[in-house]
Amino acid sequence: MAQTTATPSQTSGDLFSVIATDAPSSLYSRMSSKTTVPSNVSKTSPIQTNNFWGNITLGDQSSYIYTHPYVVWKSNINNFTGLAISHQTDAQKVWGPINDHNAPNYFYSAAGIMSMVLGSSDFDNGFSMSLTNLKKMSIDVTLKSNNSNAGSMTSSILQGMGMVTAVYNNLIPQIHSQVGFQSVSGDTAPKAGIDKYKIVLNDGSVWFMYITFTNNQSCQFALKDSSHIIASNSINNCWIQICCGDFSDYDKAAGCYPIACTLSGSTSNNIGTYSFNYTTAGSGTTPLIYAFPHHVQSFTSKTSSKKSNASINDTVHGQLIGYLTNVFEMSENLPTSANMDPWSSISSFKNASYTQDELNSIRNVAVKDITNDVANLSNVNSMYYSGKILDKFAYVLYVLYYVLKDEDLTKQFLVKMKDAMNRFTGNRQIFPLCYETSWGGICSTGGMSNGDTGVDFGNSAYNDHHFHYGYHIHAAAIIAKIDQLVGDGSWLNNNKTWVNNLVRDVANPSESDNYFPIFRSYDFFIGHSFAHGITVYADGKDEESSSEDYNFNYAMKIWAQVIGDKQMENRANLILAITSRSMNNYMLYMSNNSSIPSRFVPNLVSGIKFENKIEHTTYFGTNAEYVHGIHMLPITPISSFIRKPDFVKEEWESYLINKINGVNSGWKSILMLNVALYDPNTAYNFFNTNNFNYGYLDDGLTLTWALAYSAGVRN
Template sequence: MSYQRPMMPIPSQGDGTYARPAIPPPYIPTAARDGPPPLPPRPGQQRFDFQETPATNKAPANSQNLEMPFSTEAADIFSSAISTDQPLSAFSRTSHPVSLPVNTSTGGKATETNKFYGNMLLGDQTNPVWTHPYSFFLSKDSNLGMAVSYVSASQRVFASGSPPEYFFGPAGIKSFVFGAVDFTSANQVSLGLTNLTHLQAHVQVRKNANQFILVPLVQGMGFATAVYYNMIPKLSSGVGFKSVNGVTSPRSGIQKYQVVLQNNVTWTLYVTVPSGQSLSLALSNNQIIGNKSVNGCIFQLVPDTNSAIDAAAGCYPNSGTLSGSVSGTTGQYTIAYGLSGSSNGGKTLMYACPHHVSSFTTTMASRKINSSLDSVSMGKMTGYITNTFEMQVNVPSNVGFDPYSTISGKSTPKYSSDVLNAIKSAASTEAVADVVNESNVDSMYFGGKVLAKYAWILYCCQYVIKDKALVSTLTNNLKTAMARFISNKQTLPLRYDTTWGGIISSGSESQDFGNSYYNDHHFHYGYHVIAAAILAKVDKENGGNWLSQNKTWVDNLVRDYSNPNSADSYFPVFRSFDWFAGHSWAKGLFASGDGKDEESSSEDVNAAYAIKLWGNVTGNTNLESIGNLELGIMRGSLNSYFLYLDNNTVEPASFIGNKVSGILFENKIDHTTYFGTKLEYIQMIHAIPITSISSFIRSPTFVQQEWDQKLSSIVSGVQDGWRGILMLNRALSTPTEAYAFFSGSSFKTQYLDGGQSKTWSLTYSGAFI
């Protein structure tokens, strides 16, 4: 997002999807949505018979929670909640216009709004969700059930041009559909959702409470898994079956088949029949059909034939638990997967994204197998037989409030007398400006940017030029400006939504970029939190008590977008940050044919930096470590999927010339923005705001490459606030040039973005000349 982004209605495609208008192709291409035409019925039958024994037709006890117990609690830095108190009474209570679907069990907890499975909670619940490398969606046409789609790299669709503006995976291809003979009409098929946390969802494709197909959704799951309860299995395919052949079984009780689809992709199917039951399968009329009802029978599919996968057959992940720690500049985190079923190796099959593989600890090496599958937007995924992902990253524990650079030899700020005089001259004007009225806007986003801008000026006055008079004036004015928000007297007051569990704007869905529908909360609230951290630090060091008086309000905002523990039942755990994807998702309660998306990777960084600084100021070391760990993870993920060095091998080679993603969806990358197509918008939405943490993510090499290939040719023609962003970004690779721009006689105030000050721009660039 940017300060110059105009207010605009959130576009609707008429079916509840949320998409930027007028950008070809549609997010759900019609041909791709419908998939290939069905093949004519295959004559005759091919039978796969097992020993027949009676099957029970009674659902297991507690059928709403079928798997082994799991916990969303985690050790170390995730082990405690920020608070378990009710949200402040200043936030009036409201129910959300988007209600939870029927047959959704929340367990009394707040419900995730920005997670990978969100489409199944929204609209008609038929839009896909991506677990990577698969997508799943409810099919209610002639193939009733849960559809599974796998899109290989060769199937990606690219725009014309070099580099192409976008590429996407054809959506809606039904590689397989987990269905049942018992489903005879679409109105018999519905979804039930249970065990909803930030790392998993259990989806029931229901005929009724006792007859359903359980599809556990966990990101990175190696098998597309379906467990049948009191139903007669039926597998169909929109692609069509070319051949189905039984092959040697991994062990007794598991049947193994190789299934070749009409597109010549070979899948392996494992069927685990519970002890005391039997099942015969027959291929008839392009469907694989069971001969009887089964209870607890596991069907697993993977588009690979590597025999090493046999060791994981019969076992699947049902949950994920996050744990982590930070020591010095090293962060470690583990996603431990709860398992159901059993396998020869005692583990399951998982696929890791490139940023996982690059940060895996040495213990993961022995678990790797020679299997790789493609994701659409996160590159090639690598197979592991494991029940944990164990990762280690470098974290910026050594980066605080002070300007920081990764330019060799320039990590520590140094100011000459000339630079200090220039900063003081700018601050003498900006520090006494009217922050109170400037922040009086109908937007948490815009208001937060203004508050953060003045907070960074306050930092400069306190720690760089050390002007007590300016510090006193700006501290008082900033307190007054923030008091409007803390007392909830801004134009669009915040409310606490009791339906989903979160603090939302009182504006409509088209105001403030959809804040009331949970869009962009980490962007919006991150600015407020970082402003509060700086104000609290300066005020405390000057003998004030602003922190103790206002900590709870700031904590409420942090809890909304980054609650670390499910003991806090008022907010979901990590609404925004996706610990598997390695970054946040900005899209809230809007269905989308291409899944969740994020545009401004740098404002995601700002939100994590805000957590780090707020944890530091308040003495919450766990929170500070969470911010550090998120930043360490994003250094890898953003430089894989959002920011492209010339040697990037993760994204398609033809796309790397764009240098940045633009908007990254789960099923698409589109080199554009939601608010315009000017090149400075697209590139710099991944730079704004430029703060002390920016260089940790945006390396000097990347910044120089982007400047040479994309920006140097357009900068002279940019005459608005994007000019200042372009030039402060230049300080990440060539600070002398950036400082000369902001201190030069030709500099104009119009070159400053609404969230940017000349004082901070001189301070940051001048620290490293």
């Protein structure tokens, strides 16, 4: 039986304590990205690179921010200047052609349709924009008139905000719509000091506008023409709120709006609780916040009791439900039993164990795998591919010690692994890493000097850091652990800072760390990471490989166990639990999925998930094994926690079983080891054959691990 040290049960308070505050290693040269931070950005700390509001810090700063349910952006179009707002219903979505799943190959919303624009007649001579209070979960956008009186409006942008709010200071408000106004009528004021208007657009959509006055001010709004509503006079320190949908509970939130959100969390044994805590402004204390399906599924009674009568279509996350609350509190079951050993969520699984025949088969291939020159094989010009190579052999090292219990072979191979890894911890690889000073992060120097985002999948532009560094972190964890057991035990102390720097780059949990943004990749509101960095995408941030996303968090969990950082381990467990729920709503689709549009569900997996579009494809091809396999690799002990046996069975039996005979590349091993997540006997028998075709192995998988995993979870 394979045995590693399990994590004891424990209770933890706030999970977001700092990892370290020291400057990144002097091994990293200091370089600046060719993509500079705009001068109108108030930079008080490292800037988010993969965040939901990222588009507004890039290019001409007029691309879209997806707040869910609204899309907002800066509009410079004549007669429609200001903060543009869009919302499209499911009926307005654009659908792609039908594929071999008998489902549309993609869908998206037409994000650039200006339903409403919060503007001012004072912007007719132009305006400037400034960005302040850049936080992980919010940003303040200020538009300032070029007129001599220099009035301005400021909007706090947060995910899930039920109303788009702008605070007007010495401006004459003007509301625009490219869709056009069908009617505008005064409605019953919900509270003293707040006026309400009902607006019907030419597409039939119903919107409401609330104006909160201060200091006994007032003004009236009237149609100027079919595309513009003009106010009678200037207002100061008053705010206008725009919302879509005919729901009476908007009245309860009118006047109050969120300006920031902080994250808190704790764990107790195998239960994790986390909260979004909203700071509000305006009148009253209760805003309306829209929740995603995965939020609703995990709400505690503290939040579930605050449900409103508002509901609205989102771009790609189904039906959102409004809650009248300033706290979203959610609870999840943590994967505390999934650690370093092969693990499965199959109900009959207890612990990884092996027969003598299985051990013999594993030994026969392991003695071949350890003859590889790992240092030479991993000496490539890519943090991604080098990480995959290092990590696949780290799993062999694990098997030698924990499964085969062969200390002599473990010691021999440990030398090879340390030699290979030391090239990277010494920053002597083909493209060394640097500390990028403009945005704040550890990047590959490949492509940095000329801004070439094609090098190593755009690592220098903050693309895919969690994909790349997760492999290195897990490999380092295995090496450090085995070195403690059979080596001289010094490797961990010598290299802990190097590994922690990679963790901090991707998943720094604290504003006390002045060198990295908080959680560069992971979006706690959406429940998974974004892979896309500092280039503009009109459809928002995106992610292709769900499995390499959670592989980073699994790597962080194992590394935390090795270094004894319980807060990091609990944090990783919580992120994995949130990710499992989110991905099984929006990226992995069983036939009973009710979160995304039903006609897309037969695709079984998302392919590339953007904030505004899901396309059943990959960036490198449309083959079925690519589109499905990129959501599988690498198969690790945490895979079964995300990819549930029922899902894997449905995906295999309804689709992939009919494709597998036509796959004769390394993807074949990925698809077949994935079968072990519901039918480990079939998977084991595929790999446990005489004269196995090594051409079927993915470049990040060894036959040793394929046999050890599938055998370990089948007994």
